[in-house]
Amino acid sequence: MTQAIVEPEIIDLTNLSESDSEGEGDSEEDEIDSEEKSDQGGSDHSDLEDVEVTINATSRERLQDAIGLLGEERLKRVLLDLVGSIPAVEESLTRQLLTLKRKTNDLIARWEKCTNCEDEFDMASRREQDECSFHPGELEVDEEQFVDWDENCHGPMDTADNQREFPENFKWTCCEENGRAEGCVHGVHRPLLRKRRRL
Numbered sequence: 001m002t003q004a005i006v007e008p009e010i011i012d013l014t015n016l017s018e019s020d021s022e023g024e025g026d027s028e029e030d031e032i033d034s035e036e037k038s039d040q041g042g043s044d045h046s047d048l049e050d051v052e053v054t055i056n057a058t059s060r061e062r063l064q065d066a067i068g069l070l071g072e073e074r075l076k077r078v079l080l081d082l083v084g085s086i087p088a089v090e091e092s093l094t095r096q097l098l099t100l101k102r103k104t105n106d107l108i109a110r111w112e113k114c115t116n117c118e119d120e121f122d123m124a125s126r127r128e129q130d131e132c133s134f135h136p137g138e139l140e141v142d143e144e145q146f147v148d149w150d151e152n153c154h155g156p157m158d159t160a161d162n163q164r165e166f167p168e169n170f171k172w173t174c175c176e177e178n179g180r181a182e183g184c185v186h187g188v189h190r191p192l193l194r195k196r197r198r199l
Helices: 028-039 057-069 072-085 087-097 160-165
Strands: 098-100 107-109 111-113 120-122 132-134 139-141 170-172 185-187
Touching (some): 072 087, 087 098
Antiparallel strands (some): 098 107, 111 120
């Protein structure tokens, strides 16, 4: 008795219509092709500026993250572009970034950097006598504090890195206190003197 060999049934999938595959997700290959096209500029969105982003809590959070990553120069350019194109932005930034000088009523920058302590301060607020604390002298090496320091092995003592890392090993020439000491001179913040320039 011979056994009949049963041929496996072959199903031809090449003739499926598009309607048969609707509802099925794109295959992995299609997704990769789509990503490659968009990377090569072959997508329908040739210019991302045309993409409309919905403003919501997520977009605000992402925007705040993006602003935190911006470099200073790019941030300045973005602000200047917005000021030049949106009057409400110009008005808001004028209120936040400018103030009137007390004696002359001239418009001046509201936020300044102190020439003595280098802290940022608000020109619109009243100055207080002890708001600024600084050392008018220079930091000098206190060699006695650099115990077992060999400049041939460890390098020079008097470096900016060592001043940051080991401030207690330096002394201020103005008061002989170590580098960790609070400023020995107190007074009001003074803005940096600089020439006016247009951006």
